[in-house]
Amino acid sequence: MFRVTPKPLKLKEAVAWVTDPEAGAIVTFVGTTRNHNEGRRVIALDYEAYDEMAEKELAWIGREAKERWKITRMAIIHRIGHVPITEPSVVIAVSAAHRQDAFEACRFAIEEIKKSVPIWKKEIFEGGEVWIGTQSGQPFQMDREVRRR
Amino acid sequence: MRVKVKFFAILRERAGTAGAAKEIKEGSTVKELWESLQRDYPQLARVEARLLYAVNLNYVNAGYVLKEDDEVVFVPPVSGG
Numbered sequence: 001m002f003r004v005t006p007k008p009l010k011l012k013e014a015v016a017w018v019t020d021p022e023a024g025a026i027v028t029f030v031g032t033t034r035n036h037n038e039g040r041r042v043i044a045l046d047y048e049a050y051d052e053m054a055e056k057e058l059a060w061i062g063r064e065a066k067e068r069w070k071i072t073r074m075a076i077i078h079r080i081g082h083v084p085i086t087e088p089s090v091v092i093a094v095s096a097a098h099r100q101d102a103f104e105a106c107r108f109a110i111e112e113i114k115k116s117v118p119i120w121k122k123e124i125f126e127g128g129e130v131w132i133g134t135q136s137g138q139p140f141q142m143d144r145e146v147r148r149r
Numbered sequence: 150m151r152v153k154v155k156f157f158a159i160l161r162e163r164a165g166t167a168g169a170a171k172e173i174k175e176g177s178t179v180k181e182l183w184e185s186l187q188r189d190y191p192q193l194a195r196v197e198a199r200l201l202y203a204v205n206l207n208y209v210n211a212g213y214v215l216k217e218d219d220e221v222v223f224v225p226p227v228s229g230g
Binding site for chain 2: 031047048049050052053054078089110113114116117119122131132133
């Protein structure tokens, strides 16, 4: 299961999806929104995705993980829209016969999401907002005039 | 010929629109389309982030030659997770 959704994420749903009689391990990752970033007091994150392509890229991550490790099933669900602090923005669940494959494939999935899946987050902090991620790894600062459009 | 352009995230805010149909010359590349869009939407010229290019849901390089009805997306640095 590879999808983006505006609804709050349920880890249970991802775990249920990967549960399988062949599996002896299920590893999960939950990415949550934290209240601070680079010295800024963060209020919330707003996620936006190119939905169709994001789901296609997430499915690619699943196929690639299956080629690299002996995993049984994988689920990745990414939330879009406004995500309040402490809530999950992404959940990943991977099942495998043995734990090492599940751990490694789960790690691979979250790292790949951050590299290639067309999803963007805007950080809303005290005093402004920024779209995270530029070539230098620094947030691209929006000016107030543009933000109001 | 005509292609469909979609804008996301910082590009959507800068362009002030989520997308546009764009008339281009036969044989135009993705890079030429981007340059033309920067003339249509001067605010896009101020986007300094490095962009990736996607056509019909696949990443392509800047020299990709567009075809009629292609869906083109300029992908600013991704930041999911």
